[in-house]
Amino acid sequence: MSVSLGRKVPLHQPNQKHPKKQNYGQCAPLSEPKKTDQVKDILKESATPAVSQKKSDMDLTEYRRNQLLNIARAPFVPRRTAKPRLVRKDLINLIVVGHVDAGKSTLMGHLLHDLDVVDTRTIDKYKRDAARSGKASFAYAWVLDETEEERERGVTMDIGRTSFETENRRIVLLDAPGHKDFISNMITGTSQADAAVLVVNATTGEFETGFENGGQTKEHALLLRSLGVTQLVVAISKLDTVEWSYDRYEEIRNNLTVFLTRHAGFSKPIFVPVSGFTGENLVKRMDLSWYDGPCLLELMNSFVAPKLSFGGPLRIGISDVHKVSDNQVVVSGKVESGEVEKDDKVYIMPSVTPATIKECAGNIGATQYVTGDYIMFTLQGAFEPESVQVGSVVVKSGPDTLIPARKFQVRLVVFEIATPIIKGAKSELYAHSLCIPCTFTKLIHTIDKSNGEVLKEKPRFISRGMSAVVEIETDHDVAIEAFTSCRALGRVTFRSGGNTIAAGIVEKTITPQ
Numbered sequence: 001m002s003v004s005l006g007r008k009v010p011l012h013q014p015n016q017k018h019p020k021k022q023n024y025g026q027c028a029p030l031s032e033p034k035k036t037d038q039v040k041d042i043l044k045e046s047a048t049p050a051v052s053q054k055k056s057d058m059d060l061t062e063y064r065r066n067q068l069l070n071i072a073r074a075p076f077v078p079r080r081t082a083k084p085r086l087v088r089k090d091l092i093n094l095i096v097v098g099h100v101d102a103g104k105s106t107l108m109g110h111l112l113h114d115l116d117v118v119d120t121r122t123i124d125k126y127k128r129d130a131a132r133s134g135k136a137s138f139a140y141a142w143v144l145d146e147t148e149e150e151r152e153r154g155v156t157m158d159i160g161r162t163s164f165e166t167e168n169r170r171i172v173l174l175d176a177p178g179h180k181d182f183i184s185n186m187i188t189g190t191s192q193a194d195a196a197v198l199v200v201n202a203t204t205g206e207f208e209t210g211f212e213n214g215g216q217t218k219e220h221a222l223l224l225r226s227l228g229v230t231q232l233v234v235a236i237s238k239l240d241t242v243e244w245s246y247d248r249y250e251e252i253r254n255n256l257t258v259f260l261t262r263h264a265g266f267s268k269p270i271f272v273p274v275s276g277f278t279g280e281n282l283v284k285r286m287d288l289s290w291y292d293g294p295c296l297l298e299l300m301n302s303f304v305a306p307k308l309s310f311g312g313p314l315r316i317g318i319s320d321v322h323k324v325s326d327n328q329v330v331v332s333g334k335v336e337s338g339e340v341e342k343d344d345k346v347y348i349m350p351s352v353t354p355a356t357i358k359e360c361a362g363n364i365g366a367t368q369y370v371t372g373d374y375i376m377f378t379l380q381g382a383f384e385p386e387s388v389q390v391g392s393v394v395v396k397s398g399p400d401t402l403i404p405a406r407k408f409q410v411r412l413v414v415f416e417i418a419t420p421i422i423k424g425a426k427s428e429l430y431a432h433s434l435c436i437p438c439t440f441t442k443l444i445h446t447i448d449k450s451n452g453e454v455l456k457e458k459p460r461f462i463s464r465g466m467s468a469v470v471e472i473e474t475d476h477d478v479a480i481e482a483f484t485s486c487r488a489l490g491r492v493t494f495r496s497g498g499n500t501i502a503a504g505i506v507e508k509t510i511t512p513q
Contacts, residue, residue, distance in 0.1 A: 099210030107276030350404030412504025
């Protein structure tokens with residue numbers, strides 16, 4: 001078994017300042033690029049047609065529009081054939097979610113130890129350190145909760161990334177924070193996932209805390225499905241605290257089945273009893289009189305991996321910016337469409353910044369990266385401080401390039417909300433790794449969820465349980481496109497007041513003529 005223990009990925013640290021990029025803890029509007037001679041020089045060197053001469057009195061919007069026109073008018077970039085890969089195993093990006101204190105990190109840490117990803121000496125050290133800190137039960141959680149603040153607070157704050165191999169899968173494990181304050185990190189991690197494990201706490205009273213209003217179990221399940229995850233295993237953990245009670249297991253399973261199938265939209269959620277602390281039913285089947293099904297690892301092995309795709313226009317959503325300088329930026333993200341290699345000429349949207357990919361490394365030892373790969377790469381170019389940031393998208397030139405927009409039409413479903421959505425309502429919009437304030441500028445019509453027929457034109461409001469088509473506007477252009485063009489960039493989620501209020505898909509973007 002080959003193993004790669006990843007570092008903690010700092011996707012979203014509230015109040016932590018990062019040099020030359022936006023504060024991840026806020027939905028800061030994306031900035032317009034500045035006019036610099038460096039940008040013009042790079043554009044001249046790129047393979048696209050020359051940009052129209054900028055007049056001194058030409059405003060930035062028109063200048064940028066000219067750049068976009070030239071990029072879109074460029075001929076198609078020749079598509080390369082698929083290159084052979086050394087690693088033959090299917091890749092699964094698996095996110096682990098659940099309410100705070102459900103035991104996600106402990107469960108995953110114990111699983112990694114049982115798989116020999118983490119050696120016994122390291123676990124023994126964590127046990128000693130945790131005991132000295134008065135947190136003896138947190139030892140396995142420290143495998144993934146690596147920062148001092150996480151260990152002190154006893155909660156996961158960032159996305160932990162670890163990879164390991166089983167007999168027929170290479171699994172990239174994403175441990176998401178469960179605390180409500182770090183929901184943005186959970187959304188970013190979910191946007192990269194192919195499947196999910198939802199961990200719930202079977203301890204008396206704890207499941208109810210996570211499942212009722214204010215808990216994160218329901219919201220995490222809704223977000224998973226809204227962001228495109230269809231494969232779900234529910235790990236009912238901490239059953240050792242209720243003496244492996246079949247009645248308690250069935251009570252939780254029945255409650256969750258109703259919610260997951262009727263409200264969240266999952267067709268076949270799978271349930272498994274486990275204990276993250278004792279390690280039972282994680283990698284080996286346990287002897288239970290009332291359960292003879294697969295263990296958690298077997299279920300992970302059963303997830304269907306996405307098919308590798310070598311076609312389509314390039315789209316890489318940037319989920320983290322690691323290092324920034326005047327002429328180089330190290331970033332990471334998931335290839336949502338197309339393929340990319342070292343020395344490719346690309347553009348960063350929505351800032352329309354030209355760049356060259358100089359170094360590229362990913363989950364799989366390869367020189368070519370395609371749809372589904374998560375990669376870290378170095379961009380070389382002339383960068384303004386905010387031209388490359390979380391939520392940006394890497395594209396190539398050609399008629400199928402992404403055209404940034406600040407106005408788009410969305411078909412959405414409204415979740416359980418206390419106050420109806422009206423024209424002019426403010427919200428936070430999430431799409432792939434993007435987070436930005438937005439406004440509901442038009443309520444176009446409500447629709448019947450069963451058949452899509454229009455029920456009412458120009459409704460005064462939309463409330464919980466309703467489906468509608470609306471027009472959304474952001475303060476600045478963003479890298480979003482229609483769901484039919486790119487599913488990952490066309491899924492949107494709306495949050496307000498600390499709650500997820502709606503989710504949907506982009507039907508079309510509206511660009512100024």
